Amino acid sequence: MTITVFILHENLSQMLLRSIITKGCFVFISLLITAFPALADKEKPWFSSSKMFPTLVFNPMETQVSGVIGVLLSDDELSYDLFCPVAIGFHKAIYSTEKYSISLNGLIHSQFGWREETLSAYSGYKRSLFNIDFVYGVEFTYKIKDHILLRFSGAHRSTHLGDDYILLNELRPSGYWKNDPSNYEFTSVTLSHRYSIFTCYERAGMVTRLETVRKRLELQAGFQIDDLQKNHWKWLVVGIDVRLL
Numbered sequence: 001m002t003i004t005v006f007i008l009h010e011n012l013s014q015m016l017l018r019s020i021i022t023k024g025c026f027v028f029i030s031l032l033i034t035a036f037p038a039l040a041d042k043e044k045p046w047f048s049s050s051k052m053f054p055t056l057v058f059n060p061m062e063t064q065v066s067g068v069i070g071v072l073l074s075d076d077e078l079s080y081d082l083f084c085p086v087a088i089g090f091h092k093a094i095y096s097t098e099k100y101s102i103s104l105n106g107l108i109h110s111q112f113g114w115r116e117e118t119l120s121a122y123s124g125y126k127r128s129l130f131n132i133d134f135v136y137g138v139e140f141t142y143k144i145k146d147h148i149l150l151r152f153s154g155a156h157r158s159t160h161l162g163d164d165y166i167l168l169n170e171l172r173p174s175g176y177w178k179n180d181p182s183n184y185e186f187t188s189v190t191l192s193h194r195y196s197i198f199t200c201y202e203r204a205g206m207v208t209r210l211e212t213v214r215k216r217l218e219l220q221a222g223f224q225i226d227d228l229q230k231n232h233w234k235w236l237v238v239g240i241d242v243r244l245l
Helices: 010-035 163-168
Strands: 070-074 077-096 100-117 124-145 148-161 184-195 198-207 217-225 238-244
Antiparallel strands (some): 198 217
C-alpha cells in the first residue's frame, strides 16, 4: 500500500485560495448577469431594471460604455499625439426598495496611445495598447431625499500594462508578472445632489490593500447638466470632473 502526502506551502495555499475566491466571484456575477434578465422589473425588489444612483458621465471609472479621443500632457510635454480611453461597464441591481438598493457592477477600462516612437526597432508612428483594467465590486445606495443620494461601494481593480507599452518602453524586469503591486481593493462613498438641471457630486475613496504602489486617498468632485429641457439637445451632456490623489 502506498500513501502519498501532499504538503502545500503557505504562500501556495494562499494563492490557490485567492484564485478560487476570484473565479468563484466571477462565475457568480456572470450567472446573475446572464440568468436573471427575465426577472428584471421596476416593480419587483429583486433584480430590478431601474438604477437608483445617477450615472456620473464624466467620471472615467463609472460603470458605463464610453470612449474619449484627446491628448495627454505630462510635465508640460505632449506625451501622446492622441490618447484614447475606452470602457465597457455593467450595473445590475440585486435588491431594491424605495429607500435603498444593493447592486453589482463591473468595468473593463482600456487606454490606447498614438505617438511617434524613437526606438530603432519601433520607429515611426505607432498605435499601441497602453493598459487595461478590470474592475468588479458591489455598491449600496441610500436615498436621503428624492434629490439627495448616498452611495457606498467596494471593488477590486486589476491593472495590467499592455504588451505594446512594455515592449516599446523596454520594461521587462525580472519577475514582472509574478506579483503586480498595481492590483488593489478600494472603498468609497459618493454623495449626489440635484438642483434643477444640475447634478453635483462629491466622492472620497481609500485604497484598502496594504502592499500597493497606488496613492491611498482619492478625492473627487464634479457636476453635470444632463437635462437641458430642449428636445433637440436631449442627447447633450455638459459637465466637469476633478480628481485629486
